[in-house]
Amino acid sequence: MQHLPFSVDLRLRTQHLSIGEMTGGVADDVLRQEVHPGKWSxxxxxxxxxxxHPIFQRRLQRVADEETPLFEPYVWQEDALFAEYRKLSNRExxxxxRHDREAFVRFVEGLKAGDFRRQGRHQAYGTVSAAQLxxxxxxxxxxxxxxxxKLLNFGK
Structure with a gap:
């Protein structure tokens, strides 16, 4: 994607692969352990x-379609998809x-050159461009x- 810095493009395309590398051989019961009570596993x-993936895709679509849209803060306790995903096995x-990342990358590849400069407003970070998002x-x-x-290797 010529409208993103090389390192951002590369990380977008490959960084997620480390999840499978780190967790692929780890049993689900280990991955579900709350190392720190009350904190995420x-x-x-x-x-x-x-x-x-879908949250940022919607935000980027809004940046492309609207004039400086305001993004509501993410509240994981109210996210039905998060509740659904956390019930899946690690393999699932x-x-x-991977499926969601491929769709997200295709979406980003389909953005027009000018879309990367368009802006939205994040409640915590202020005005940000699509490229910054x-x-x-x-x-x-x-x-x-x-x-x-850290959770898998040091229990921290």
Whole structure:
């Protein structure tokens, strides 16, 4: 995608693969363990990341269609898709994740050059361009990937 920095494009296309590399050989009961009571398990983190594909796709579509739309904050407790995804086995979730990522990448590839410069408003971060939203997406994903890595390797 020539309208994104090389590293953002590369991470968008490949970063998610590390989820399967980290968790593919781990039993579901281990992935569901709450290492820290009341905090998300590894599978919860994966489910959370998976639901962000359609959320960010809708946000990007709004940026393309509307004049500086305001994005409501994400509330995981009210997200029915998150509740559904966190019940899946890791294998099922990884398949869904790959499918959703492929659809998201196709959507981003279909954006027009001018769409990447169009803007929306995020309640926490202010005015952001579509290109910045995509970078936020991959940075948000990397944060949770590191959390999953720590939970599986260090119990932190």
């Amino acid at each position: 590894a599978i919860d983190n994966i489910a959370h990341l998976a639901v962000f 979730l990884l398949v869904q994740y 995509i970078e936020m997406f991959v940075l948000h994903e990397s944060h949770h990937l590191f959390t999953i890595f």
